[in-house]
Amino acid sequence: MKDTLQAxxxxxxxxxxxxxxxxxxxxxxxxxxxTPMMVMDVERTCRELMVEHADEGxxxxxxxxxxxxxxxxxxxxxxxxxxxxxxxxxxKVVFEVEIHDALGQVGRSRHTRFAIDKAKQKGRLEKKxxxxxxxxxx
Numbered sequence: 674m675k676d677t678l679q680a681x682x683x684x685x686x687x688x689x690x691x692x693x694x695x696x697x698x699x700x701x702x703x704x705x706x707x708t709p710m711m712v713m714d715v716e717r718t719c720r721e722l723m724v725e726h727a728d729e730g731x732x733x734x735x736x737x738x739x740x741x742x743x744x745x746x747x748x749x750x751x752x753x754x755x756x757x758x759x760x761x762x763x764x765k766v767v768f769e770v771e772i773h774d775a776l777g778q779v780g781r782s783r784h785t786r787f788a789i790d791k792a793k794q795k796g797r798l799e800k801k802x803x804x805x806x807x808x809x810x811x
Contacts, residue, residue: 674788678726685755686718706746718754737785746774764788
């Protein structure tokens with residue numbers, strides 16, 4: 674990761690809350706933005722900022738998400754995810770995130786990601802796959 678990624682760096686992204694981003698267990702008339710989709714949008718937004726500062730062959734993986742889903746967002750509305758780098762400690766990057774829809778704040782999060790070397794990650798995954806096959810888990 675380049676040293677250009679510093680505390681205070683920000684990124685924002687807007688997402689439409691379409692049917693796939695809503696809960697379905699209470700019926701169509703009660704569809705709202707689902708918490709797992711909020712988590713996905715937080716991770717996606719934070720990753721985008723890290724990728725902008727990544728060296729060749731690097732990416733990032735999420736390691737921790739603390740999230741407060743504070744209010745409903747209706748299907749068809751948009752949400753804006755705004756993330757600020759709170760801390761950079763080697764490969765570890767911590768973000769403070771706010772999620773708003775057109776009417777106000779609907780969520781907040783603290784998200785931790787780690788910069789990774791994709792080639793090394795591939796090797797770790799291949800090793801785990803071999804172990805899983807041996808153990809009968811794959």
